[in-house]
Amino acid sequence: MNSSGYKIFKFVFLAFWASFVVAPFLWALTTSFKTINGVTSGATYIPWVDYEPSLDGWRNVLGTGSQGINVIEPFISSAYVTIGASALSLVLGTFVAYGLSRFKYRAGFIRNGDITFFFISQRIMPPVVLSIPFFLMLQQLGLLDSIFGLILVYIALLMPIAVWVMVDFFNNIPKEIDEMAMLDGCSPLQTFLRVILPNAKPGLVVAGLFCVIFGWNDFFFAFTLTFTETQLLPVAIVSLNSSATPWWSLSASALISIAPLIFVAVLVEKYLDRGNLAGAVK
Amino acid sequence: MFTKYKLLFLLPGLLVLMAIILFPLGFTIRVSFSSWDVIQPGLDWIGGNNYARMIADSRFWEALQRLSFISVASVLAQYVLGFSLALMVWNQVRMKRFIRVLFLIPMMTTPVIMSVIWRTVFHESLGPANDLMNLIGIGPVAWLSTETMALVSVLIVEIWQWTPFMFLLLLAGLLSLPKEPFLAAAIDGAGPIRTFFNVTFPMMSAISVGAIIIRLIEASKIMDTVYVLTSGGPGSATETSSYYIYIRGLRDFQIGYSAALSITYLVIMIIALTVIAKVLSRLVTEK
Numbered sequence: 001m002n003s004s005g006y007k008i009f010k011f012v013f014l015a016f017w018a019s020f021v022v023a024p025f026l027w028a029l030t031t032s033f034k035t036i037n038g039v040t041s042g043a044t045y046i047p048w049v050d051y052e053p054s055l056d057g058w059r060n061v062l063g064t065g066s067q068g069i070n071v072i073e074p075f076i077s078s079a080y081v082t083i084g085a086s087a088l089s090l091v092l093g094t095f096v097a098y099g100l101s102r103f104k105y106r107a108g109f110i111r112n113g114d115i116t117f118f119f120i121s122q123r124i125m126p127p128v129v130l131s132i133p134f135f136l137m138l139q140q141l142g143l144l145d146s147i148f149g150l151i152l153v154y155i156a157l158l159m160p161i162a163v164w165v166m167v168d169f170f171n172n173i174p175k176e177i178d179e180m181a182m183l184d185g186c187s188p189l190q191t192f193l194r195v196i197l198p199n200a201k202p203g204l205v206v207a208g209l210f211c212v213i214f215g216w217n218d219f220f221f222a223f224t225l226t227f228t229e230t231q232l233l234p235v236a237i238v239s240l241n242s243s244a245t246p247w248w249s250l251s252a253s254a255l256i257s258i259a260p261l262i263f264v265a266v267l268v269e270k271y272l273d274r275g276n277l278a279g280a281v282k
Numbered sequence: 283m284f285t286k287y288k289l290l291f292l293l294p295g296l297l298v299l300m301a302i303i304l305f306p307l308g309f310t311i312r313v314s315f316s317s318w319d320v321i322q323p324g325l326d327w328i329g330g331n332n333y334a335r336m337i338a339d340s341r342f343w344e345a346l347q348r349l350s351f352i353s354v355a356s357v358l359a360q361y362v363l364g365f366s367l368a369l370m371v372w373n374q375v376r377m378k379r380f381i382r383v384l385f386l387i388p389m390m391t392t393p394v395i396m397s398v399i400w401r402t403v404f405h406e407s408l409g410p411a412n413d414l415m416n417l418i419g420i421g422p423v424a425w426l427s428t429e430t431m432a433l434v435s436v437l438i439v440e441i442w443q444w445t446p447f448m449f450l451l452l453l454a455g456l457l458s459l460p461k462e463p464f465l466a467a468a469i470d471g472a473g474p475i476r477t478f479f480n481v482t483f484p485m486m487s488a489i490s491v492g493a494i495i496i497r498l499i500e501a502s503k504i505m506d507t508v509y510v511l512t513s514g515g516p517g518s519a520t521e522t523s524s525y526y527i528y529i530r531g532l533r534d535f536q537i538g539y540s541a542a543l544s545i546t547y548l549v550i551m552i553i554a555l556t557v558i559a560k561v562l563s564r565l566v567t568e569k
Contacts, residue, residue: 006474010370014381017367020442021388027410028399043413092295099291103284115296122303123496124552126503128524129544132313132531133306156302159295188287219394219506224532234394238510241398250402254395261390268390268450269383 025255032057032251039247057248061256069245071253074236078216078257080147081232085154086211090204092155093162098192100163101170102178119163122156127220130156138225145229153221158211165210169203170196206271209264216261233257314541323537332542341518342543345526346550352433352522353501356440361494363441364448369482371449372456382453389446397510400439401426404511429519432512436520439507444500448493455489456482491562498558502551523547 030045031038038044038051047053063070096119099105100112134153135144143149173196181191197204222232237253317328336342371381388396403409404425412422425435463485467477505524508514514521514529521529527547531540 013366014370017363018381018384021384021446023410024396024399024403024442025387027403031402039408042408043410045410092298095291096295099288103288103291105288105292115292119295119299122299124499124502124548124555125303125307126505126524126544126547126551128503128505128527128531129310129548130303130306131528132537132541132544133309135532136309137306152302156299159299163295188284189290192291213390217392219392219509234392237398238394241401241510247402250398254399257395258391261392262387265383265386265390269379269386 025258028251028254031247032255034248036246054248057246057250057252060246060249061253069240069249069253071233071236071256074231074233075256077147077230078233081150081154081222082212082215084147084151085158085215086208088151089155089158089162089211090208093159093207094166094197094200094204095192096159097163097166098170098196100167102175102188116163116167119160122160127157131220131224134221134225145226147230150222150225150230150232153225154215154218157218157221158215161210161214162207165207166200166203169200169207173199202271205267209268213261213264310541310544313538314545316538316541318537318541319539320535328538332539333546335539336542336546339543341521342523342526344518345521345523346547348433348520349502349504349522349524350554352436352440352504353498356437356444357494357497357501359437359441360445360448360497361490363445364493365452365486365490367445367449368453368456369478371453385449386446388443389450391443393443393506394510396443397439397507400435400442401511404435426512427516429516432516432520436508436511439511440501440504443507444497447497451489451493451496452486455486459485487566491559491566494562495555495559499555502555 030047033047033053033055034044034051035054035056038053041051044050060069061071063072100116105112105115138144138146138149138153141149143152177195177199178188178191181195182188186194217234219234219238222235223238226232226235234257237250237257240250240253312325314332315327315329316325317331318324318326367385371378371385374381404411406412406422406424406427409425411425415421415423423431425431459482463481464477467481472480503524504522505528508520508522508525509528512520514525518526523543524547527540527543530536530543534540
């Protein structure tokens, strides 16, 4: 595919897609520096040319402005929940994945494949189906509107992802390595912790990144299971959206919430070439 | 041998997941046979009344149809666009990493947060979308306030958000392909189009099916984007199943009825997605 016609088409197509991808971010970025004049006179784009930039939006959401909107506290709560749930899911999921990859389980008609399917199939479950029982369950446990309650719920959301990525990853580590370690006198647990886990770092990173993305991006459970005590970032920003929050504050808060994910994108790209991602789907 | 260790690895995770998922699911099934609502909370037994009411509830079935349309249309568009982009970037050398990271970013960003931004983009008099429409001479479009355009807006946001996922998986697939078949095709003098249809596409069919199924599963749950972008409106023009069940359950507090809707929705999704997965996998293995 080296004809110049194709090259031009490819360039135009990639340029078009790149503009489509960045457009909402650039729009949010420029909007975050506007004041009332920059917004109400129709769409404006370039600071100093189209409108007079100001830092009001950023001051507002960082808690130093006149409006007293604060996204720092929800940001920290979101970080606690995401990191806590991802870490627990990764630990539980990695153990399960190693077991499913190395041992044969049978209980009645249930085999390894069925257990793996049970974990992965949880992704089919629409959150709304579980929302009412989760609500009542956390209410009974006194965990409604708390960080710990959300972590518990997010484990159900994230552990299947960890199991899914790690089963495939362990299957690609030759069993001979385990056998060698056991010949040297390691118990299965020691083999797993000392020999296999250090070799599984790339898989753990990919699984961890996916857990973090899905945890950080969840809205529905945070929205239905927390109210005033605990507020996660997406819920805080959506509630700003439904009240009469000016666009500049809204844009600044949206950008703050998205910023950590840009780093995650850079990390995910690093693992693209190493073939860890394609295997999981095949 | 190793029974103790076998269980040590599997049980903690399995028990936690079963406790978090199966108990609530069983509870939802039981609640779906009760008249639990805001006036009379509690588990009574009214048999299949909720299910009978559901059969006559055209709003529920319309939401299901709409969901099917949105999922299938957006996933197909994501597949075609994602595959095209992956093919174009595959052998790209200049600015390779920058382009890849850039194209991945939308799928990493929070759907509700992006919907908040897209809402301002689609604003009819103050947003840039209509500014662009004016520029190319189409004139202002009522993005979120007419039925058809609201649906189109939801599709645009879905495609923007999730084409990167297809791009990621298909590019990873392309990068893991062996080189020999391409050399053989080049020696045979096959042009780019024939190489694609006879070599690349068949080798990519398994991963394509995998990626499409994963996306359909995720798309069948669409709710966040709709909630922020259109709140299901105008009227119920963009209401999906999840959103309708949410309204009945956690807004109107008709717990029993929404549980019946939930269970039906879940069963239909499991059947539909299993059938689609089976059919697509068979298409691949027959080739």
